[in-house]
Every structure is written in structure tokens, then in C-alpha cells.
Amino acid sequence: MSRRSKNIDLRTLEGVITFFGSHHAIRAEGLLKRHEITAVLIPGPREISPNCGVAVRFDFNRKEEVRALLQEHMVHFEDMHHYPER
Amino acid sequence: MKTLYLDNAATSWPKPKSVLESMRLFFIKGGGNPGRSGHGRSIGAARIVVQTRELLACLLNVRDSSKIVFTKNATEALNIAIYGLVGEGGHIVTSSMEHNSVMRPLTDLQNYGREVTVVQANAAGTVNPDDVARALREHTCLVVLTHASNVTGAVNDIAGIGEVCRDRGVPLLIDAAQTAGCVPIDVEAMCIDFLAFSGHKGLLGPQGTGGLYIGSERLSEPLMRGGTGSLSDREEQPDFFPDRFESGTLNVIGIAGLGAGVEYVLNRGISAIADHDGGLLQLFLDELCNDRRYQLYGRCAEEGAQPESRTDLCIKQTGVLSLNIAGLSPSKVGQTLDREYGIQTRVGLHCAPSAHRTIGTFPDGTVRLSWGPFTTEKDVRRVVRALHAIAENEAT
Numbered sequence: 001m002s003r004r005s006k007n008i009d010l011r012t013l014e015g016v017i018t019f020f021g022s023h024h025a026i027r028a029e030g031l032l033k034r035h036e037i038t039a040v041l042i043p044g045p046r047e048i049s050p051n052c053g054v055a056v057r058f059d060f061n062r063k064e065e066v067r068a069l070l071q072e073h074m075v076h077f078e079d080m081h082h083y084p085e086r
Numbered sequence: 087m088k089t090l091y092l093d094n095a096a097t098s099w100p101k102p103k104s105v106l107e108s109m110r111l112f113f114i115k116g117g118g119n120p121g122r123s124g125h126g127r128s129i130g131a132a133r134i135v136v137q138t139r140e141l142l143a144c145l146l147n148v149r150d151s152s153k154i155v156f157t158k159n160a161t162e163a164l165n166i167a168i169y170g171l172v173g174e175g176g177h178i179v180t181s182s183m184e185h186n187s188v189m190r191p192l193t194d195l196q197n198y199g200r201e202v203t204v205v206q207a208n209a210a211g212t213v214n215p216d217d218v219a220r221a222l223r224e225h226t227c228l229v230v231l232t233h234a235s236n237v238t239g240a241v242n243d244i245a246g247i248g249e250v251c252r253d254r255g256v257p258l259l260i261d262a263a264q265t266a267g268c269v270p271i272d273v274e275a276m277c278i279d280f281l282a283f284s285g286h287k288g289l290l291g292p293q294g295t296g297g298l299y300i301g302s303e304r305l306s307e308p309l310m311r312g313g314t315g316s317l318s319d320r321e322e323q324p325d326f327f328p329d330r331f332e333s334g335t336l337n338v339i340g341i342a343g344l345g346a347g348v349e350y351v352l353n354r355g356i357s358a359i360a361d362h363d364g365g366l367l368q369l370f371l372d373e374l375c376n377d378r379r380y381q382l383y384g385r386c387a388e389e390g391a392q393p394e395s396r397t398d399l400c401i402k403q404t405g406v407l408s409l410n411i412a413g414l415s416p417s418k419v420g421q422t423l424d425r426e427y428g429i430q431t432r433v434g435l436h437c438a439p440s441a442h443r444t445i446g447t448f449p450d451g452t453v454r455l456s457w458g459p460f461t462t463e464k465d466v467r468r469v470v471r472a473l474h475a476i477a478e479n480e481a482t
Contacts, residue, residue, distance in 0.1 A: 021316040021329040022121030023152050026129070026136040043124025053315055054124045054132070074150045076326065 008040055015060030016042070016083040018049035020076065025054040028075045035069060037062055048081050087428040090465055095236055095264060095406050095456035096432055097286050097293060101347060105290060108346035112339050119335055121315030131338045138345030139328070142289075145348055145356065146281065147272040148299055155331040156297045156341060160263035161187040162309075163282035163298035166331065167259045168192065168230060170305045171280075176227035177201045179256075181213045181242075182444045183235045186437045188261055192230075207444050210385045211240035219250045229258050233265040237441040237452065238384035239406025241269055248277030257304050263287060267351045268404050269360055273301055280305060288359075289351060290459070291344030294337050300327070308333065350459075359459050363405030366457050366466050370407050373470040379477040383408040383445050383452060405461075408445075408452035411477050416453045419476060423453070427472040431455050 019025040025041060032039035037058065044055040058066060060082050070077055091099050112134060118127025120135045135156070143151035157163045168191045172178060180192060182204050192202050203221045207213045218229060229251050234241040244260060251258040259280040262271060266281075267288025273281055279302040285295025311323040312333030324330050351359060367386060374380045375387075385402040411419050420433030434451035435442050442448040455469060 020324065020326045021152075021314070022132045023136055023139070023328055026132050027140075027151070030136075041124065041129050053122055053318075054129060074152075076152070 008038060010040060010042070010057055011085045013038060013040065013057040013059055014082060014084040015058045015063060015066075016045065016048065016081045017056040017058060017066070017070075018044060018078040018081065019055065020078055022054050024076050025056055027073070028056050028070055028077065031069060031073050031075060032056070032058060032066060037066060037069075045083065048083055049078055089428040089430060090468060091430050092455045092457055092461070092465075092469065093430050093432050094287065094458035094461075095239075095404070095436075095454065098288065098290055098458045100460055101290050101292070101343070102350040104346040104350060105292065105343045109292065109339050109343040112342040116338075116342075119315075120338060121329075134338060134342045134345060135336060138341045138348065141345055141348040141352065142283075142297065145271070145352060146266070146283075146299060147274050148301070149274070150327075152327040153300050154297055155300065155328045156295070156336055157282075158294050158337065159286075159296040160261065160282045160284035161296075163296055164188055164230075164259070164261060165191055166298055166309045167280045167282060167300075167305060168195070168228070169309060170307045171228045171257060171259070172200055173227055175199065175225065177203065177223050177225050179203050179205060179218060179221045179226055179229045181205045181207050181231050183207045183211050183213070183237070183240075183441045184230070184232055184438065185236050185261065185263070185441075186439075187263070188230055188232070189438075189440060204440070207235075207441075209383075209445055210388045211235040211238035211383070211441065211445055212242050212385065213247065215243055215246035215250050218247050219254070222250075222254050222256060226254075226256050229256055230261070231258070232261040232263075233271070234269065234404045234406075235384075235438070235441055236264050236406070237436050237438050237447075237454065238408050238445060239264070239404040239456075240385045241265065241402055241404060244278065245276045251279075252277040257302055264404055264406070267348070267356070267359070268363060269401065270356050273299060285340070285344040285347070288458075289344060290347030292340045295340040295344045298331070300331065306330075310334070354459065360401060362459060363457065364399045364401075364403075366405065366461060366463065367399055367403060367407060369463055369466045370455070370470065374409065374473070377477075379412050379480075380473070381410045381412065383447070405457045407455045408447075409455070409473075410447070410450075410452055411473065411480065413480050414476070416451050419453045419473075422476050423469075423472055427468075429469055429472055
């Protein structure tokens with residue numbers, strides 16, 4: 001996790017994108033950041049996906065915008081979840 | 087005596103300083119296993135792997151970087167593609183200029199009943215696309231060809247061959263061990279379905295790196311299966327890219343170096359590198375081409391006699407010149423270059439017996455000079471002086 005992302009309050013990011021493999025998780029994080037959408041890589045929560053070890057936390061309100069971006073750039077993801085920090 | 091390394095076709099040296107720096111940083115500050123955990127070191131390693139994949143995708147014009155999988159070298163990449171694509175009773179087309187990294191798997195497959203047609207290359211070492219078209223059959227399942235010969239450096243017309251294969255619906259696998267990082271490659275424009283590349287030659291990365299671009303769903307079976315960090319609750323191999331073809335921990339420190347090497351190539355520009363290599367080839371030709379003591383091989387030998395026909399030489403031949411000196415064995419020339427002049431070359435057969443038969447240098451081989459992005463005109467003049475002295479001594 002980058003130093004900068006440590007300052008982000010994860011409670012404000014209620015969405016989690018899960019992936020099959022880490023390649024796409026890393027790409028998603030970079031892509032969203034380049035489009036000025038806050039994205040933080042987190043250990044993949046086991047409750048929502050048994051797949052890849054990493055997931056991306058993001059602002060769930062921007063779900064459709066994020067979905068379109070990922071699809072346009074061929075970033076394959078498993079699902080998007082509403083999964084607030086506990 | 088300061089040595090001069092002219093064996094870049096075997097492995098490039100020196101590398102850009104950034105390659106070592108990138109590997110050092112990973113060793114000291116990184117060190118995690120990519121895709122295995124969500125902690126900083128694991129994510130840091132995964133970022134390096136993704137970044138290198140994206141740089142390669144940019145260099146080769148690959149749209150989806152996940153379709154580039156890392157291997158330990160071009161040979162492994164070729165084996166994955168060849169064994170994965172050749173089904174029961176399939177017919178394979180290749181050329182007489184192939185390296186043993188292609189010839190040995192194909193010879194093995196022949197022992198298991200697969201048919202192989204070897205298209206004869208010309209004396210320079212290139213294949214005519216029409217000859218490839220004529221070799222195709224109803225049940226041809228693969229065309230595998232080298233982009234450029236490791237013996238002569240002669241660059242094949244891959245776009246022309248790619249068009250033939252695309253029209254006939256036959257997958258094309260290209261061995262880019264000699265060209266990735268030296269000659270422009272565009273997998274889309276050249277209709278390349280699969281591309282095997284080495285990381286430690288023109289791409290300037292460390293040894294132990296290479297990869298395979300998988301641009302068609304026809305290749306679905308990996309050679310190896312194992313841990314990928316993904317689908318950890320299941321015992322079946324993942325079916326998605328790149329994980330399906332990347333079992334076991336990757337050579338991340340090598341991939342870190344490879345990324346820096348590719349970045350160097352992109353920054354300097356692939357055309358600038360090709361021009362540099364072509365310029366040094368011209369210099370060699372100016373000195374050696376009309377001198378009867380030397381037998382030169384490759385496309386420069388066909389076209390080199392007339393300087394005006396040498397335009398675009400850099401896209402016809404890589405930074406490789408194979409030659410022989412009349413009356414001397416390649417091994418004797420190589421030994422003298424090394425021991426008396428400090429010039430390191432490769433001599434003899436270059437793991438490609440069929441290629442040597444094609445250009446008429448079997449079984450003695452050639453003296454192969456192969457330069458790189460850091461070789462200078464002064465270096466070339468030094469080699470030419472040494473060659474002239476060796477040829478002179480032989481005459482007296």
C-alpha cells in the first residue's frame with residue numbers, strides 16, 4: 001500500500017471491487033487514480049470473494065463510472081460490492 | 087587490454103544502469119511475492135510485474151497486457167506455445183532458419199507422429215511468404231517462424247507471412263528472441279497470434295527473463311500448473327490471464343530489471359535503436375564487403391555490394407554480422423580475436439544447424455559479430471582493424 005493511501009479514511013470508501021487475479025487489481029487501482037477516482041488496494045475480504053488476495057476499495061457512489069472505465073480498458077474484475085469498513 | 091563484447095545476440099551487455107538499480111531497489115526495499123497477499127511488499131512486487139507487462143504491451147502494441155505471460159526465456163515461451171497448439175495429428179510449418187528452441191520441440195513432436203514441413207529459406211536466411219502459403223495444408227495447426235535469424239540477422243517479412251496465415255486461418259507463432267527491442271514489432275499490424283521473446287537480449291533485462299504474448303484463444307493449455315495466488319480455494323488451474331500460464335513464484339527481481347530495460351528501449355526509441363544498429367552494419371560493410379578475403383552472410387551480402395541498395399538495411403538485418411575469413415576456421419578467428427585483441431564473439435554453429443546448412447556453413451559455422459545499443463563506431467573500427475590483421479597474417 002502506498003504511503004499516500006494511508007492518509008485516506010477507508011470508511012469514506014464503501015465499495016469494494018474483487019478480482020480473479022492481482023494483475024487486474026493493480027491495473028484497476030492505477031487506472032482509477034489516473035482518472036482522479038480514489039482507489040486503495042486492500043487485502044481481499046474473504047467474506048465476499050475467495051479469489052485474488054487483493055481488492056480495490058472505492059467510492060461506491062461512482063460505481064457506474066468505474067464499471068465503464070474498467071470495461072473500456074479491459075480490466076477484468078469479478079464483482080463490485082457495497083461493503084463498508086467494519 | 088580492454089575487452090570489447092560483441093556477443094549481444096547471445097545476451098546483451100552492458101545493460102543500462104537503471105536495470106541494476108531497479109533490481110537493487112527490489113532486493114533492498116521490496117522483496118514480496120506478487121499476488122499472494124494484500125500487504126505492502128506483496129502489492130509492491132505485483133505493481134512491478136504489472137508495470138513491466140504494460141511497458142511490454144506498449145512496445146509490442148498489445149492491447150490487453152494480461153495476455154503477456156512471463157517465462158524464464160524465449161525457449162520456454164516457444165515450448166508453451168508449440169506443445170499447447172499442436173493437437174493430435176496436426177501439421178506444422180516452419181523454416182530452415184530456425185534455432186534449436188524451435189527445431190528440437192518440432193523434432194520431438196515428429197517422433198509422436200506430427201508432420202512438419204520445413205520451408206527452405208534463401209541463402210541470406212529469409213523466407214518467402216509465397217513459399218509459406220504453398221506449404222500450408224488443410225490440417226496445418228501452426229506456422230512457427232523466427233522474426234530474424236540468430237545466425238545471419240536477416241529479418242523475415244512477418245507482416246507478409248502474417249497476412250497469409252490470417253487469410254488461411256492458421257495461427258502464427260513468432261520467435262522474436264533476436265528482434266524484441268531491436269526491430270519494431272506490432273502484433274496487430276503484423277497479424278501475429280503468438281510471440282515468444284527473450285528478456286535478456288534486445289530488451290536489456292537480466293538473464294532468466296522472457297515471455298509469451300498469447301493473442302488467440304487457440305492456446306488454452308499451459309505446460310505447467312500450480313500455485314498462482316488466485317482461486318486459492320480450488321485445485322483446478324485458473325482459466326484467466328495471466329494466471330493460467332504463470333504457475334509458481336515469478337522471477338520478480340528479474341522482471342524488475344526487465345521493466346527498466348524495456349523503459350530504456352522505449353525512451354531511446356525502437357527506430358533509433360534499429361538505426362543505430364543499421365548504421366554500425368553499414369560501417370562494417372564499407373570496410374569488408376568488397377574485400378575478397380571475407381565471406382559475409384545475411385541480407386547485407388545480397389544487397390551490400392551497392393551502397394545505394396543499403397537503404398532500410400536496419401529493418402532488413404539486426405545488429406548481427408556473420409562472416410568467414412578465407413583459409414581460416416571460425417574457431418581460429420574467434421580465438422585470435424579473443425586472445426590477441428580482446429574481442430568477444432561467438433564462433434561455430436549457433437544452436438541452429440539447419441540455418442547453417444541453408445547458408446552453406448555447416449559444420450564449421452561462422453564468426454558472428456553482434457552489437458548492441460552501447461556499441462560505438464570506434465568499436466567497429468577496432469574490430470575491422472583486428473580482422474584485417476588476422477586476414478593479413480593468414481595471407482603471409
